[in-house]
Amino acid sequence: MSTSPLPLAAEPAHRQLHVALAGNPNTGKTTLFNQLCGLRAKTANFPGTTTGARIGRCSLCAKAGTFAEIVDLPGTYRVHLELPEAQINRDVLRGEGLYRQPDAVVVVVDSTNLARNLYLVGEILASGLPAVVALNMVDIAQRRGLTIDAERLAERLGCPVVPIVARRGRGLRELREAIAATLAAAGAQPATDAEHRLALPDVEDFSALAGWADRVVTESVGGEDAVGSAADTFTERLDLAFTHPLLGVAVFGLVMGALFLTVFKLATVPMDLIELTFEVLGGWVSETIPEGAIRDLLADGVIGGIAGTVVFLPQICLLFFLISLLEDTGYLARAAFVMDRLLCRFGLPGHAFVPLLSSHACAIPGILSTRLIPDRQDRLATILVAPFMSCSARLPVYVLLTTLLLRDRPVLAGLAFVGCYALGAALAFASAFLARRTVLAGRSRPMVLELPSYKVPSLRTALYNAAHQGRVFLEKAGTVIVGICVVMWWLSAYPHAEPPAEAVSLRQEAATLVDAQPQAAAELEAQADFLETRHAQAQSFAGRLGRTIQPVFAPLGYDWQLTVGVLTSFLAREVFVSTMAVLLTGDDVDDLEDDKGVIAQIRTAVRDDGSPVFTTATAASLLVFFVLAMQCLPTLAVTRRETGSWKWAGLQLAYMSSVAWVLAFVTYHGLHLLGVA
Amino acid sequence: MDREACKDETETTPAAVPLTQLRAGDRGRLHATRLVVNDREMLHALGLAERSPFRVCKAGDPWILQVRSTRIGMSFEVAHRILVIPDGSEP
Numbered sequence: 001m002s003t004s005p006l007p008l009a010a011e012p013a014h015r016q017l018h019v020a021l022a023g024n025p026n027t028g029k030t031t032l033f034n035q036l037c038g039l040r041a042k043t044a045n046f047p048g049t050t051t052g053a054r055i056g057r058c059s060l061c062a063k064a065g066t067f068a069e070i071v072d073l074p075g076t077y078r079v080h081l082e083l084p085e086a087q088i089n090r091d092v093l094r095g096e097g098l099y100r101q102p103d104a105v106v107v108v109v110d111s112t113n114l115a116r117n118l119y120l121v122g123e124i125l126a127s128g129l130p131a132v133v134a135l136n137m138v139d140i141a142q143r144r145g146l147t148i149d150a151e152r153l154a155e156r157l158g159c160p161v162v163p164i165v166a167r168r169g170r171g172l173r174e175l176r177e178a179i180a181a182t183l184a185a186a187g188a189q190p191a192t193d194a195e196h197r198l199a200l201p202d203v204e205d206f207s208a209l210a211g212w213a214d215r216v217v218t219e220s221v222g223g224e225d226a227v228g229s230a231a232d233t234f235t236e237r238l239d240l241a242f243t244h245p246l247l248g249v250a251v252f253g254l255v256m257g258a259l260f261l262t263v264f265k266l267a268t269v270p271m272d273l274i275e276l277t278f279e280v281l282g283g284w285v286s287e288t289i290p291e292g293a294i295r296d297l298l299a300d301g302v303i304g305g306i307a308g309t310v311v312f313l314p315q316i317c318l319l320f321f322l323i324s325l326l327e328d329t330g331y332l333a334r335a336a337f338v339m340d341r342l343l344c345r346f347g348l349p350g351h352a353f354v355p356l357l358s359s360h361a362c363a364i365p366g367i368l369s370t371r372l373i374p375d376r377q378d379r380l381a382t383i384l385v386a387p388f389m390s391c392s393a394r395l396p397v398y399v400l401l402t403t404l405l406l407r408d409r410p411v412l413a414g415l416a417f418v419g420c421y422a423l424g425a426a427l428a429f430a431s432a433f434l435a436r437r438t439v440l441a442g443r444s445r446p447m448v449l450e451l452p453s454y455k456v457p458s459l460r461t462a463l464y465n466a467a468h469q470g471r472v473f474l475e476k477a478g479t480v481i482v483g484i485c486v487v488m489w490w491l492s493a494y495p496h497a498e499p500p501a502e503a504v505s506l507r508q509e510a511a512t513l514v515d516a517q518p519q520a521a522a523e524l525e526a527q528a529d530f531l532e533t534r535h536a537q538a539q540s541f542a543g544r545l546g547r548t549i550q551p552v553f554a555p556l557g558y559d560w561q562l563t564v565g566v567l568t569s570f571l572a573r574e575v576f577v578s579t580m581a582v583l584l585t586g587d588d589v590d591d592l593e594d595d596k597g598v599i600a601q602i603r604t605a606v607r608d609d610g611s612p613v614f615t616t617a618t619a620a621s622l623l624v625f626f627v628l629a630m631q632c633l634p635t636l637a638v639t640r641r642e643t644g645s646w647k648w649a650g651l652q653l654a655y656m657s658s659v660a661w662v663l664a665f666v667t668y669h670g671l672h673l674l675g676v677a
Numbered sequence: 678m679d680r681e682a683c684k685d686e687t688e689t690t691p692a693a694v695p696l697t698q699l700r701a702g703d704r705g706r707l708h709a710t711r712l713v714v715n716d717r718e719m720l721h722a723l724g725l726a727e728r729s730p731f732r733v734c735k736a737g738d739p740w741i742l743q744v745r746s747t748r749i750g751m752s753f754e755v756a757h758r759i760l761v762i763p764d765g766s767e768p
Contacts, residue, residue, distance in 0.1 A: 077719070077722030077723060078718075078721075078722045080718075081715070081718050081719065081722055082714070082715050082718065083715065083719075112746050113745070113746040113747055115724070115745060115746075116722075116723065116724040116745065116746070116747055119722060206718075206721050206726055207726065207727075210724075210726060235748070236734050236735075239734065239735060239741055239748070240735055243735065243739055243741070243750070245737075245738075333750065334750070337738075337739040337750055337752070340739075340752055341738060344752070344754075445716075446716065446751075446752050446754040446755045447739070447750070447751065447752040447755070448716060448719050448720060448723070448749065448750070448751045448752075448755050449749070449750045449751075450723055450747060450748070450749060450750075451741065451748040451749065451750045452748075
């Protein structure tokens with residue numbers, strides 16, 4: 001976890017102006033930040049937390065060239081709440097610890113819900129910091145018949161109030177000017193009519209604060225429904241449908257099904273393009289750089305590692321784009337209640353459903369999307385169990401093993417597939433149940449949520465969020481993943497072994513036949529390649545490690561070749577299939593469906609003692625192992641990043657590996673006891 | 678739930694009933710809560726404090742209340758720990 005402070009600019013020569021952006025959740029704060037700072041924003045963690053902060057540079061007055069650094073604070077209803085996001089707001093506003101106190105605070109408020117938003121405004125005014133109130137969504141307030149007198153509101157609050165519509169960019173010039181004027185007043189509020197200002201109460205006394213907010217609203221807001229208690233029939237009908245015990249679940253299933261189908265389908269095209277691009281790049285490096293260690297490192301290690309990271313990007317960006325759209329509509333808050341009924345029985349919150357479902361595509365975006373979960377204990381529990389969900393990288397392994405187990409019985413193979421997904425989900429829920437009674441003792445926090453108004457989602461905000469999340473992934477997790485990939489490549493490729501005598505002799509024989517019988521010569525060359533690759537794998541550090549730790553996997557029925565396959569698949573699960581193909585047949589496979597010959601060769605492959613590598617018991621044991629094991633180092637890197645500690649990543653690895661080993665052992669010996677060997 | 682933290686709020690008046698006894702469309706005022714401090718303060722921050730008027734938009738898990746312009750959703754576990762005085766039943 002990054003514990004570096006927010007990167008504040010150096011002060012001496014030109015003191016960087018520093019503005020904090022605060023507000024309740026769902027007030028359009030992030031939309032305003034995007035409008036003010038654009039895509040140039042950078043990210044950092046708030047010190048001592050894993051909460052990401054966005055920091056951008058905003059031009060306040062183009063002519064004068066005045067810029068300010070804007071920090072987007074986490075949304076909070078009040079700064080005095082005992083919640084992590086409120087604590088961050090408190091620390092930043094007080095300039096405590098590693099923070100520098102901001103020169104001014106912009107408080108974004110929802111015009112349609114002014115009284116409640118004024119609790120936070122009151123607390124910030126009480127802090128003594130210069131403040132500007134950005135009165136957002138004034139267009140919606142007007143449509144609801146509310147007339148907000150911004151000048152009178154400014155008088156009552158004693159600070160500038162600027163009506164804006166952040167989504168459409170309306171009022172931003174005036175807001176920039178108001179911020180500039182406030183900053184120019186050098187710490188003092190610009191002149192306001194102190195005579196009309198309503199004295200602030202003790203803001204820690206909630207009743208007094210609420211009374212003050214009510215009075216401010218009464219004196220500055222007009223309209224038939226100034227206090228906003230009228231029933232909104234449209235919203236109420238939608239809420240009844242979306243939170244209904246049956247209809248709500250059906251709608252949720254449809255929405256999530258459409259979301260993940262879109263992610264799966266649309267992401268395939270850019271993923272294929274990325275793989276192709278890196279393949280071409282690797283080929284170009286191989287042809288351009290002279291043969292040797294540097295070429296291998298660049299072509300296979302570095303480019304392979306970067307490709308293995310960047311290939312996740314389309315899924316991550318697309319998922320966050322769609323989640324952002326859904327969140328913006330207001331639907332996700334309702335969906336969280338639908339799933340809460342099921343998940344709370346296992347100690348997980350309703351919010352956990354999106355991450356768990358995302359993990360079926362890939363655990364990495366799944367874990368990243370746990371940022372939707374407000375409670376840290378709930379979030380940790382979800383991160384710990386998310387990799388149990390069968391991801392798309394497991395599919396090639398499932399195809400290989402179910403084909404080996406159930407050839408010519410497609411219905412049973414299909415059921416075995418479903419069984420793999422069910423086993424993973426069952427263990428995820430059981431593990432969450434266990435975690436909430438041990439390492440993360442406690443129940444999931446009972447849900448209390450604001451149900452925001454339904455809105456047409458903002459494409460611009462969704463695009464910003466998708467780009468932001470993609471960049472965070474590349475900057476934070478990607479660097480670790482590339483490093484891991486390079487190390488795993490090195491372990492599998494080094495030290496180079498001399499070709500075995502049998503391969504040398506086959507090549508010599510092929511050389512004598514190349515003119516007379518070119519096809520026979522090619523077959524001999526292929527056999528020699530197989531023997532060389534197999535020998536190189538066996539002599540590599542990974543191969544030697546496989547032989548060394550093979551006794552650990554011997555009780556599961558695995559020989560050294562399967563052990564090497566298990567080890568190399570820590571890079572990524574699908575690597576198991578290519579490793580098996582290389583070790584047992586000498587070919588590489590891209591598509592198992594089109595390569596029945598390779599599967600047949602794998603099926604008949606033998607161990608050093610001549611017995612088959614894959615028996616029914618061994619294949620079933622391996623299948624169970626791959627359903628449950630934490631065979632994905634990139635996911636571990638993301639867990640470390642999101643939990644802020646290797647402790648949780650280590651626990652995840654140890655727990656999942658142990659569960660996988662024990663259940664694979666039970667499967668192997670259970671089948672032996674039943675006479676199915 | 679940490680009942681110790683809110684023991685002083687468990688006193689009831691004859692008219693106070695759990696929120697879960699109200700039906701959709703009913704109106705009332707919050708009387709007290711038997712929630713942990715954090716959850717109680719969250720309700721306050723959302724605008725639902727002692728004596729706050731509200732309207733029940735939806736009864737049944739989740740309960741949905743409208744407090745001024747804010748719609749608050751809450752699970753059964755929270756709703757049955759909230760004591761309210763329905764409109765028209767003040768002593």
